[in-house]
Amino acid sequence: MTNETLAGYANVSLYSAMAVFTIAMLCYAVYLAGLLPARDRAGDREPELAVDRELVSAGAPSETAGTPVSGTPRPGRPDESDVPSRARAAAGIGATTTWLGGMLLVVSIALRGLSVDRWPLGNMFEFAVMGSMFTSIAFSVWATKRDLRWLGLFITGPILLVLGMAVRVWYTEAAELLPSLQSYWLVIHVTVAVLASAIFTLGAAASAVYLVKDAFARSGRSSFLDRFPDAPSLERTAYGLHIVAFPLWTFTLIAGAIWARQAWASYWNWDPKEVWTFVIWVVYAAYLHSRATSGISRQTATYIALAGYACIIVNFAVVNVFFVGQHSYSGL
Numbered sequence: 001m002t003n004e005t006l007a008g009y010a011n012v013s014l015y016s017a018m019a020v021f022t023i024a025m026l027c028y029a030v031y032l033a034g035l036l037p038a039r040d041r042a043g044d045r046e047p048e049l050a051v052d053r054e055l056v057s058a059g060a061p062s063e064t065a066g067t068p069v070s071g072t073p074r075p076g077r078p079d080e081s082d083v084p085s086r087a088r089a090a091a092g093i094g095a096t097t098t099w100l101g102g103m104l105l106v107v108s109i110a111l112r113g114l115s116v117d118r119w120p121l122g123n124m125f126e127f128a129v130m131g132s133m134f135t136s137i138a139f140s141v142w143a144t145k146r147d148l149r150w151l152g153l154f155i156t157g158p159i160l161l162v163l164g165m166a167v168r169v170w171y172t173e174a175a176e177l178l179p180s181l182q183s184y185w186l187v188i189h190v191t192v193a194v195l196a197s198a199i200f201t202l203g204a205a206a207s208a209v210y211l212v213k214d215a216f217a218r219s220g221r222s223s224f225l226d227r228f229p230d231a232p233s234l235e236r237t238a239y240g241l242h243i244v245a246f247p248l249w250t251f252t253l254i255a256g257a258i259w260a261r262q263a264w265a266s267y268w269n270w271d272p273k274e275v276w277t278f279v280i281w282v283v284y285a286a287y288l289h290s291r292a293t294s295g296i297s298r299q300t301a302t303y304i305a306l307a308g309y310a311c312i313i314v315n316f317a318v319v320n321v322f323f324v325g326q327h328s329y330s331g332l
Helices: 003-057 086-117 125-143 150-170 184-219 231-264 272-291 298-322
Strands: none
Touching: 003 086, 003 231, 003 272, 086 150, 125 150, 125 184, 125 298, 150 184, 184 231, 184 298, 231 272, 231 298, 272 298
């Protein structure tokens, strides 16, 4: 089988993954849409439950007096039975297709690497595909431990967007690496950077949902977000993800300096890519510091975390394309 054939199959697998992620995104959207009528039905029962509680407290006869009302949902947090079965089935399909999409990306990356006999991280296109793969698999593995159906749309949507950009804007034909990239540090440095970016993506999604949820809670308004975990739980989840990603990004920065010493005889060259990698590290360090500081609100700290993710986007989509330096390996 020729290298061109392998590269072609890699692209077929990539397009198949995009189709599968589209199905997953739509299924998760159906699930979220199913939460809205569930909340409304739960809200409609609240006046009846309030009357029952008043009767019991007044000593009036009631068949429920002295016994707890089993299956009574908390206000704004309906029991799972209130969610339409169609929505729950859609979420299950979404989870399965997310797994399938991730596996198809694994196949695409493997075939791409085989077609050029190297680690497939030599340009923006390959970085985007592997980043999407890590993000989808990390989310799917995490979802085996916790109920993350509420987050699925906010993960599969961005993955599909990145893959679309990779195919339409950043696509580069499979080719050999530039001489300066032909090092084992490519496997170490860039792979860890991709993994850190994937976990930062999960953290950014959880952070954004937390801020929206918190805003609705503070305003006293109800929405389908009432079905999500409470705001403090969302914030702790986002914080935990950043705790995992930050050491990986720290290693990326250090490993990059070591590789730079071998490739360019200097640990630091004030290259735009080096500078932005350090800027990202500083912003996330500021987030972790503010998160541990009692005088700073969790909302402010979360905004700093989102600023860090905005820096990651700028580093990838802007610096790689428009800034000329020693890291000009976009392939565009």
